[in-house]
Amino acid sequence: MLEFFHFTKSIPFMRYGKITTATSLATFLFSVFALAFYGLNLGVDFTGGTVMEVRYAQAAPLDTIREAIKATGYHEVAVQNFGSTQDVLIRLPLKEGVSSAQVSEQIMGVLKTSTPDVALSKVDFVGGQVGQELYENGGLALILVAAGIIIYLAFRFEWRFAVSAAIANLHDIVIILGLFAFFQWQFDLTVLAGVLAVLGYSVNESVVVFDRIRENIRTMRDETIPDIIDSAITTTMSRTIITHLATQTMVTSMLWFGGEALHNFALALTIGIMFGIYSSVLVAAPLLLLFGLKREHMLPKESEKIEGMNADGSVV
Amino acid sequence: MNRYPLWKYLMIAATLVIGLLYSIPNFFHPDYAVQLVPKTAQILLDPAAMQQFDTVLKAQGLAATASENDGKLSVLRFSDDTTQGKAYKALKEAVGENYVVSLNLAATTPSWLRAINASPMTLGLDLRGGVHFLMEVDMKAAVDKQLNRYDDEFRDLMRSKNIKYQGIERQGDTLLVKFPDAPSRDAADQIMREEYSTALQFTPVVASTNIQVSIAQTELLTIQKSALQQNITTLRRRINTLGVAEPVIQQQGMNRIVVQLPGVQDTAEAKRALGATSTLEFRLVDMENDPTVAKQSGKVPASSQLYQSRDGRDVLLKRKVMLTGEFIVNAMSGRDNQNGQPIVSITLNSAGAKRFSKVTGENVKKDMAVVLISNVSETQEIDGKTVLKTNQVEEVISVATIQEQLSKNFQISGLDSPQEAHELAMGLRDGALAAPVYIVEERTVGPSMGQENIEKGFNSNFWGFVAVVAFMLVYYRMFGVISSLALAVNGLFLFALLSIIGATLTLPGLAGIALTLGMAIDANVLINERIREELRAGAPPQQAIFAGYDRAWGTILDSNLTTLIAGIALFMLGSGPIKGFAVVLCLGILTSMFSAVTVSRAMVNLMYGSKSRLEKIAI
Numbered sequence: 001m002l003e004f005f006h007f008t009k010s011i012p013f014m015r016y017g018k019i020t021t022a023t024s025l026a027t028f029l030f031s032v033f034a035l036a037f038y039g040l041n042l043g044v045d046f047t048g049g050t051v052m053e054v055r056y057a058q059a060a061p062l063d064t065i066r067e068a069i070k071a072t073g074y075h076e077v078a079v080q081n082f083g084s085t086q087d088v089l090i091r092l093p094l095k096e097g098v099s100s101a102q103v104s105e106q107i108m109g110v111l112k113t114s115t116p117d118v119a120l121s122k123v124d125f126v127g128g129q130v131g132q133e134l135y136e137n138g139g140l141a142l143i144l145v146a147a148g149i150i151i152y153l154a155f156r157f158e159w160r161f162a163v164s165a166a167i168a169n170l171h172d173i174v175i176i177l178g179l180f181a182f183f184q185w186q187f188d189l190t191v192l193a194g195v196l197a198v199l200g201y202s203v204n205e206s207v208v209v210f211d212r213i214r215e216n217i218r219t220m221r222d223e224t225i226p227d228i229i230d231s232a233i234t235t236t237m238s239r240t241i242i243t244h245l246a247t248q249t250m251v252t253s254m255l256w257f258g259g260e261a262l263h264n265f266a267l268a269l270t271i272g273i274m275f276g277i278y279s280s281v282l283v284a285a286p287l288l289l290l291f292g293l294k295r296e297h298m299l300p301k302e303s304e305k306i307e308g309m310n311a312d313g314s315v316v
Numbered sequence: 317m318n319r320y321p322l323w324k325y326l327m328i329a330a331t332l333v334i335g336l337l338y339s340i341p342n343f344f345h346p347d348y349a350v351q352l353v354p355k356t357a358q359i360l361l362d363p364a365a366m367q368q369f370d371t372v373l374k375a376q377g378l379a380a381t382a383s384e385n386d387g388k389l390s391v392l393r394f395s396d397d398t399t400q401g402k403a404y405k406a407l408k409e410a411v412g413e414n415y416v417v418s419l420n421l422a423a424t425t426p427s428w429l430r431a432i433n434a435s436p437m438t439l440g441l442d443l444r445g446g447v448h449f450l451m452e453v454d455m456k457a458a459v460d461k462q463l464n465r466y467d468d469e470f471r472d473l474m475r476s477k478n479i480k481y482q483g484i485e486r487q488g489d490t491l492l493v494k495f496p497d498a499p500s501r502d503a504a505d506q507i508m509r510e511e512y513s514t515a516l517q518f519t520p521v522v523a524s525t526n527i528q529v530s531i532a533q534t535e536l537l538t539i540q541k542s543a544l545q546q547n548i549t550t551l552r553r554r555i556n557t558l559g560v561a562e563p564v565i566q567q568q569g570m571n572r573i574v575v576q577l578p579g580v581q582d583t584a585e586a587k588r589a590l591g592a593t594s595t596l597e598f599r600l601v602d603m604e605n606d607p608t609v610a611k612q613s614g615k616v617p618a619s620s621q622l623y624q625s626r627d628g629r630d631v632l633l634k635r636k637v638m639l640t641g642e643f644i645v646n647a648m649s650g651r652d653n654q655n656g657q658p659i660v661s662i663t664l665n666s667a668g669a670k671r672f673s674k675v676t677g678e679n680v681k682k683d684m685a686v687v688l689i690s691n692v693s694e695t696q697e698i699d700g701k702t703v704l705k706t707n708q709v710e711e712v713i714s715v716a717t718i719q720e721q722l723s724k725n726f727q728i729s730g731l732d733s734p735q736e737a738h739e740l741a742m743g744l745r746d747g748a749l750a751a752p753v754y755i756v757e758e759r760t761v762g763p764s765m766g767q768e769n770i771e772k773g774f775n776s777n778f779w780g781f782v783a784v785v786a787f788m789l790v791y792y793r794m795f796g797v798i799s800s801l802a803l804a805v806n807g808l809f810l811f812a813l814l815s816i817i818g819a820t821l822t823l824p825g826l827a828g829i830a831l832t833l834g835m836a837i838d839a840n841v842l843i844n845e846r847i848r849e850e851l852r853a854g855a856p857p858q859q860a861i862f863a864g865y866d867r868a869w870g871t872i873l874d875s876n877l878t879t880l881i882a883g884i885a886l887f888m889l890g891s892g893p894i895k896g897f898a899v900v901l902c903l904g905i906l907t908s909m910f911s912a913v914t915v916s917r918a919m920v921n922l923m924y925g926s927k928s929r930l931e932k933i934a935i
Binding site: 002003053055104105119120121122123124125126127129130134137138140141144145148149152153156189190192193196197199200201203204205207208211212215235236238239242243245246247248249250251252253254256257258259261262265266269 | 755757765831871885
């Protein structure tokens with residue numbers, strides 16, 4: 001039997017609670033700082049404006065392109081290669097007094113006069129109003145997902161679990177956003193989808209550990225809560241790593257083969273998966289202790305006892 | 317212990333067969349095709365027409381590999397996209413007068429699969445190339461128009477009932493009707509309330525003899541709804557003349573329209589066709605006053621307005637609008653039977669016919685003008701807010717004498733040439749937007765980019781899947797084989813389900829499939845780890861399998877449901893491509909729970925369930 005992780009004894013994770021909490025707090029504060037100081041590099045989806053992707057038959061003359069576009073009156077133009085030297089990304093802000101629909105036509109006309117061998121691969125134009133709405137809906141989705149998960153977990157477990165999981169996962173989200181802000185990676189709609197998927201996905205992780213804690217509370221009658229948590233984390237460790245490895249394999253494949261369009265999406269997922277492991281184990285569980293989880297919280301109340309139930313809560 | 321009843325195996329087998337049948341169509345590469353649809357009912361798609369297409373193609377040295385014709389639509393298939401492009405050009409030039417010619421991808425689903433309604437997923441614009449527009453309807457303009465109409469109707473009403481009034485004034489979104497004294501006001505108030513009991517609200521203005529009229533909330537909604545509906549209809553008509561196969565024209569929210577034109581490469585032409593927001597108005601010519609005098613003196617009568625016709629003549633038109641273009645159902649150009657002059661025959665809808673017969677009956681032998689109003693719209697940034705600016709260009713395109721009371725069907729004569737008649741007919745038919753629209757979002761993907769995106773999406777999935785399977789086989793051996801098969805089955809189910817619900821596959825959708833597969837393996841890892849744990853604790857293999865599946869189930873359910881919550885929120889709040897991702901995510905969770913738990917269990921049961929003395933399992 002091939003095994004990467006086989007622990008005969010529980011690892012005393014909870015003893016390192018202070019260190020892990022401090023580490024979390026530091027990364028969290030760093031992210032908040034990055035967000036506040038640099039801000040997210042919002043894509044055209046949220047800011048409004050035009051992004052064009054054009055492909056040249058030969059290496060693209062970036063300076064000529066930049067000058068040609070500036071000559072038409074777009075001063076804040078960003079022209080850059082992406083993927084290859086033949087592919088060019090042109091980013092134009094919304095401009096006062098210019099009809100929205102004609103921007104791409106006008107630019108293509110200008111480019112074609114200087115180099116006829118250019119083809120339009122992609123245009124994204126988003127009006128300011130639509131961008132604003134997408135931004136607001138994105139924020140709303142984030143809140144809705146967090147609220148939905150808290151309610152579900154509170155119902156399935158107990159409020160301490162729900163709040164711990166929510167904090168742990170929002171901590172992941174903040175770190176993803178913080179890294180995107182720090183490195184100024186472009187944040188667009190697909191990345192937002194990735195972030196929300198991470199939110200759902202990394203709660204999985206907490207749920208698996210929580211499930212085991214609940215089970216252990218019923219079966220390990222003589223252990224203390226920290227020991228129970230340590231045991232739960234240790235026994236689910238193998239599964240945690242392997243599952244994330246599998247998911248990360250798919251995501252890496254996306255990073256590798258998915259091209260520009262999926263790159264930042266896959267990047268957001270990668271960060272989410274990495275921190276998801278860490279936070280569900282080393283953030284959520286210490287939080288449970290912090291909130292004062294006790295055995296009684298998880299044991300069925302007297303009135304709920306089913307007839308013929310054994311001491312461990314099973315009915316056989 | 318680890319046995320399923322026969323019906324359960326049969327049920328799983330049945331779902332597998334269904335899954336396979338409905339996902340197969342996706343693996344047949346579609347043919348490059350050219351699609352022809354007759355422009356009018358008079359033009360037939362008969363064998364002779366098919367013969368004609370063949371001749372056109374032969375002249376260019378081209379030939380279709382197959383052709384279909386169901387009397388309404390003809391599809392000619394070609395071996396590659398270059399031939400398709402050439403054939404499209406040739407056919408458009410030769411028969412474009414009579415047929416709407418468009419490029420398309422024709423599915424190659426075998427007939428036995430089509431018989432059970434199995435068809436491939438539609439590819440999204442990011443995978444096949446094309447253009448996506450989000451258009452916003454200018455609702456303020458729609459309300460303005462309606463207010464002007466009420467303005468006219470009030471004047472008519474007062475006149476017909478002989479009520480004295482001093483004037484009607486526009487105040488924001490309300491009309492202020494002024495009266496000289498209280499009795500006139502009360503009389504008018506009663507009549508107006510009777511006439512417009514639900515549509516309008518009447519509030520007497522304090523300390524005056526005026527009434528303020530505002531549109532009721534329900535009526536406002538009706539106005540907006542009908543403006544949106546009319547615009548959708550008009551846009552659809554315009555797009556049909558563009559020649560786009562499988563266009564999507566959909567309402568989004570209260571004031572927006574999504575237009576998707578797959579395969580369109582010339583976005584400029586599409587934008588011109590969609591953005592041309594012209595409306596029409598029929599108005600009476602003011603025959604009591606001389607337009608030349610009015611122009612020179614600058615004194616235009618209050619009830620009239622000075623216009624310039626296409627040929628540069630000045631015309632004085634009454635302000636009151638007899639009819640607007642939105643009542644027109646159809647317009648055809650032709651020639652007068654008696655004198656051979658070019659004419660345009662117009663058909664109105666019933667509401668339009670009623671109005672028109674009344675006003676024309678009162679104005680026989682008077683001149684009537686057709687005014688074309690084009691809105692050149694553009695968005696501007698003012699103080700960080702996007703504001704729509706519309707410049708109206710009004711043009712008198714024809715002036716003709718009303719010969720008799722007109723009704724549902726009538727003709728416009730006095731046109732200079734058949735060409736003009738043709739253009740007017742087209743303008744009348746397609747130019748009737750109820751309110752201006754403007755593009756607030758555009759996403760264009762070139763055709764080569766689409767093909768690349770398919771490859772990228774496919775490769776991401778394929779290599780990711782191969783790597784995961786390789787790992788599972790090494791790590792879990794026999795149970796790895798079972799888990800991998802379950803994962804493949806999950807992919808199959810997901811594909812089949814997406815095909816059955818007619819989902820559109822996009823690049824984010826493909827990413828969603830990859831992510832779902834990566835996450836789906838979690839359930840099997842949970843089960844396998846549980847089984848290992850039970851074995852380690854000394855349980856016999858059969859017992860371990862049973863307990864492993866049994867105990868992992870609760871965890872699988874909990875963890876999947878939380879992801880499902882995220883998926884549903886994404887679906888509710890996401891737009892376009894994000895919605896596609898969300899659909900895949902949600903469906904993938906459902907299929908993975910079935911395949912990872914039930915299907916893999918069935919495989920395990922089949923393999924080990926019957927062995928009463930199972931000593932060892934390869935996990």
